[in-house]
Amino acid sequence: MNTVLAGNPPAPSILSRTAIAAGGENRAEFAAAGASAKNDRMSVPANAMVSFEAVSKRFPANRSSAEVVALDAIELDVPRGSVTGIIGRSGAGKSTLIRLVNGLEKPSSGRVIVDGVDVAALGEDRLRDVRRSIGMVFQHFNLLSSRTAYQNIALPLEIAGVDRRVIEARVTPLLGLVGLTDKRDRYPSELSGGQKQRVGIARALATQPKLLLSDEATSALDPETTRSILALLKQINTELGLTVLLITHEMEVVKTVADQVAVIDRGAIVERGTTFDILSAPKHETTRALLAGLPSLRLPAFLAEQLRPEPSAGSRAVLRISFAGDSATQPILSRLGQVTGVEVNILAGAIDEIGGRPFGSLVVSIAGESKTLAKAEKHLAGQGLQTEVLGHVA
Amino acid sequence: MSPEIFKLLLQSTGQTLYMVAIAGLIGSLVGVPLGVFLATSGRGELYAAPAANKVLGAIVNATRSTPFIILVVAIIPFTRLVAGTSIGTSAAIVPLTVATVPFVARLVEAAIREVDPGLIEAARAMGASPLQIVTKVLLAEARPGITLALTLTVVSLIGYSAMVGAVGGGGLGDLGIRYGYQRFMPDVMAAVVIVLIVLVQAVQSAGDMLARRFDKRSRPR
Numbered sequence: 001m002n003t004v005l006a007g008n009p010p011a012p013s014i015l016s017r018t019a020i021a022a023g024g025e026n027r028a029e030f031a032a033a034g035a036s037a038k039n040d041r042m043s044v045p046a047n048a049m050v051s052f053e054a055v056s057k058r059f060p061a062n063r064s065s066a067e068v069v070a071l072d073a074i075e076l077d078v079p080r081g082s083v084t085g086i087i088g089r090s091g092a093g094k095s096t097l098i099r100l101v102n103g104l105e106k107p108s109s110g111r112v113i114v115d116g117v118d119v120a121a122l123g124e125d126r127l128r129d130v131r132r133s134i135g136m137v138f139q140h141f142n143l144l145s146s147r148t149a150y151q152n153i154a155l156p157l158e159i160a161g162v163d164r165r166v167i168e169a170r171v172t173p174l175l176g177l178v179g180l181t182d183k184r185d186r187y188p189s190e191l192s193g194g195q196k197q198r199v200g201i202a203r204a205l206a207t208q209p210k211l212l213l214s215d216e217a218t219s220a221l222d223p224e225t226t227r228s229i230l231a232l233l234k235q236i237n238t239e240l241g242l243t244v245l246l247i248t249h250e251m252e253v254v255k256t257v258a259d260q261v262a263v264i265d266r267g268a269i270v271e272r273g274t275t276f277d278i279l280s281a282p283k284h285e286t287t288r289a290l291l292a293g294l295p296s297l298r299l300p301a302f303l304a305e306q307l308r309p310e311p312s313a314g315s316r317a318v319l320r321i322s323f324a325g326d327s328a329t330q331p332i333l334s335r336l337g338q339v340t341g342v343e344v345n346i347l348a349g350a351i352d353e354i355g356g357r358p359f360g361s362l363v364v365s366i367a368g369e370s371k372t373l374a375k376a377e378k379h380l381a382g383q384g385l386q387t388e389v390l391g392h393v394a
Numbered sequence: 395m396s397p398e399i400f401k402l403l404l405q406s407t408g409q410t411l412y413m414v415a416i417a418g419l420i421g422s423l424v425g426v427p428l429g430v431f432l433a434t435s436g437r438g439e440l441y442a443a444p445a446a447n448k449v450l451g452a453i454v455n456a457t458r459s460t461p462f463i464i465l466v467v468a469i470i471p472f473t474r475l476v477a478g479t480s481i482g483t484s485a486a487i488v489p490l491t492v493a494t495v496p497f498v499a500r501l502v503e504a505a506i507r508e509v510d511p512g513l514i515e516a517a518r519a520m521g522a523s524p525l526q527i528v529t530k531v532l533l534a535e536a537r538p539g540i541t542l543a544l545t546l547t548v549v550s551l552i553g554y555s556a557m558v559g560a561v562g563g564g565g566l567g568d569l570g571i572r573y574g575y576q577r578f579m580p581d582v583m584a585a586v587v588i589v590l591i592v593l594v595q596a597v598q599s600a601g602d603m604l605a606r607r608f609d610k611r612s613r614p615r
Contacts, residue, residue, distance in 0.1 A: 102519055131521035142516035145611045146534045156520040158530065187610040207520070 048077035048113075049211055049243040050101055055110035055120075057096050057267075070096045072267045074110070078260075083237050083244040085258030085275070087251060087290055093267040094247040098213050101245065102134045103127040115210060132160050135204030139216035141196040143188040143203075149195075150175065150184045153202045160207060174202040178232065194225035201232060205240075212236065214246035218253055230256045251290045255279060255354055263287045276354045280324030281386045288388070296350040297361055299390070303347055307391035315392040316365040317373045318347065322386040323360045332383055333364070342376045343367050365393060395581050399573070403585055406569040409483050410593070413558065413565060414551045416487050421494025421551075422544055428454075428495065429502025430528055440514070440524045454496040462493055463557050470561075486563030490554055498547050505539030506532050538609035545601025549594050556590075566590055 057071040070093045078084045088094045099105040100112045103119045111118045119130055143152050153174055157167045175181045178198035188196055197217060204212055214233065218226040234257045237244050248254060254261050254275060261279075262272035265286040271278060282288045291297055299307075307318060321332070337344055344364050351360035366376055373389070380387045395403075428450065434440040435447040460468065466489040470480045473488040509532055517527045533540070556567020566586050574583025 104515065104518060128521040128523065131519055134519070136516070136519040138512060138516060140510075140512055142510070142512040144513060144531065144535055146537060146608070147610075155517075155530065159517070159520050159522045159526050189610060189612050213519075 047080065049080045049082075049115060050076075050078035050245060051111075051113040052076045052097075052100070053111040053113065055097075055100065055107045055112060057093070057100070057105065058108045069267055071100075071107070074267075074269055076262055076269060076272070078243060078245050080243055081237075081241055082259045083234065083246070083257050084260040084262070085254040086245070086247045086262050086264055087249065087254050088247075088264035088286070089249055089290070092264045094249075094264050095215065097264065098215055098245065098247045101211070101213055102131050102136060132156070132207045133209050134211045134213060135207065135209040136213040137197070137200050137204050137215065137217040139219050141188070141193075141200045141220075143196055143199055145188055148185045148187055149180055149191065149199045149202075152188070152199050153206050156203060156206045170206060170208075171202075174205055177205070177236075178202045192225075193221050194228060197221065197225075197229050198232065201229070201236070205236065205242075210243065212242050212244045214244060214248075216248055217246065219248065219250070226253070227256070233257055249290075251279070251294045255294065255352075259355070263290065276324070276357055276359065279354055280322055280359045294352075296352040299363065300348050303363070303393070306393045308393070309391055311370070311392040312394060315394050316345070316367050317392055318363060318365050318390045319373075319376070320388045320390055321362045321364065321380060322388070323351070323358070323362070324386070330383070332380070332385065333362070335383075336376060336379055340372070340375045340379050342372050344376075363390065395585065399579075399582055402569060402573070403566075403582070403589065406564060406566045406586075407589055407593075409563070410552065410555050410565040410567075413483060413487055413490055413555045413563065414548060417490035417494050417555075418544075418548050418551050420487075420491045421547065422498055424491075425495045425498025425547075426502050426540070428499040430506060430532065432499055432503040433506035434524075434528065434532070440527060454499055457492065457496040458500065462489075462554050463560060465489055465493055466558060466561055473561075481562040483562075483564045486555070486558035486561060486565075489561075490551060490558065493554060494547060494551060497550065498543065501543035501546060502536075502540055505536040505543055508539055509535045538605045538611075541601060541605040541608055545598060545605070548597045548601070552590065552593055552597070 052074045055071055055074040056069070059068040059070060061067040074097065076086075086094050086097060096105055100107055101114060101119070103122065107120050110120070112120045114130065114134070117130060119127065122130060144155065147155065150171055153171045154167045157170060162170070172181075175184055178201055180195060180198055180202070183191060183195060183199075188199070191199065200217070212233075217233070218229050221229060230253060233244055233246070236242050237257075244257075246253070246258070258275045260272070261275045262269050263278070263284060263286055264270070265284070271282070271284040271287050278287060279291065279294075282291055292299070303318070308315070311317065323332075333344055333346070336342060344366060347363045347365055349360065349362035351358055353359060366373055377387050377389075431441065432447065432451060432454070435443040437444045457465070466486075469489055469492060472492075473485050474480045476488050477485040479485050513531050513535060514527055517531045522530065555563070555565050556570070558565060559568025559571055566589060570583055570586035573579045574586055
């Protein structure tokens, strides 16, 4: 099967210029990697599968609305062989961003380099060839209702003018890869959402692309189906060496499959780095807000209701302590009590993992005034732990 | 009913079928592409040509807003140009076709506009050319709708063909007016009505069946 499918040999994930921003303790290391990648850029222009260079997209004003700046000076690299996630709320510009990659949208300014070619500068004819080397998966699957699973997967090959026998040889193993061999002659209306998306993924792989774009591929699916589709995407990434660029509004998706993540808010990238760094030490408010949706970080309802932004007499400060990597296994709480003499009360907590590295958070309350709180925060910061004051409870 | 009248009934049925078949065929051959164009030539669409879209749309509307019996008479010079005469069954096909084209075009346009724009986007993302999008996506997905549109067209044509008796077109409608009405022969009128009902039923049932067969959107098993 791999002999048919593997269009590109797996490439090592190269940390490049802007894909990684400074994050926590690894700041120096990333800065170094960034600098070297920048220098290499001229000699090895294709170290990233996709590069956005000063990309802006404005939708001109019309009768019903003023000019909209959908994207503002985006700089972003998608490393070859990586799974890169772009996360943002709806309306943040992520849909526009992903559509620039295969030329469904044209930037107002800037360059979008895909595998060494500026797609923004291509005419429709050349663009069609480029699109055949980029697969795309959609939130609402976008399968033809008049075609069976097999015929849907065959469509991009028919469009590319591939011989019928070659199509047969290509589509059959793809049906196997996505686990739908027995649904070959079923119409989309006879398939479940997850099965439809599997057909969508197989279709995106039919032309043996080097890059797979995923536009909210799991947003219309239930949590269990989402997990299986994400596992399939990850499998495709590792087995076929395909670069995957996905956009989503769910941190869970990023956490599960992405190596790299960029957070987009109101048309600008506000934070980026490895998934582990961003999730364990979020800097930007938007990132924190999106993280709050993660099941393991969600605040218990009883607690969320009681939280007040300002302290009052006798109130206790509520603190979120984020663990990452090694610190997750240290006895930090008891040490905090011993060293600072602060009384610590555990309210909620969970340990999760990202890419095999432990990561978690504890929500604790601390009695006492602001001086005690500052002392505790200082101690925790000294331990390399990230803390965030969520509020105060009476 | 006398054998002569029966013969007339058969002959008239034949004329009606002949007019409907030819006008339906030519009307569809012109109307379907026109409908595709109307559905894809708006601003920012596949074959964006907003000016041509507006002009053709206006012509289509003008033709459709003219009552058929007026159209028959109004285009007599054109009919004479095309058919060599303005009288008779073959000549009647000209106004029938002229009325069919915009009718088919608007119905096909509507059927194509029903196709999920997401499918067009998916096809573009695959590197499809506009022509491939039309043939492999739009026409394929709109096939049930287009089938129903053509069925409705044939049913309407059967009705229109009853009016071309005014220019000597013959057909079932003409028989009904001249014998059933003007000569007070209620049995002829009844026969005409029954034949028309059977024809329309047959066409509609066949069209529905085909459309159902083409429609894979909801078929629970």
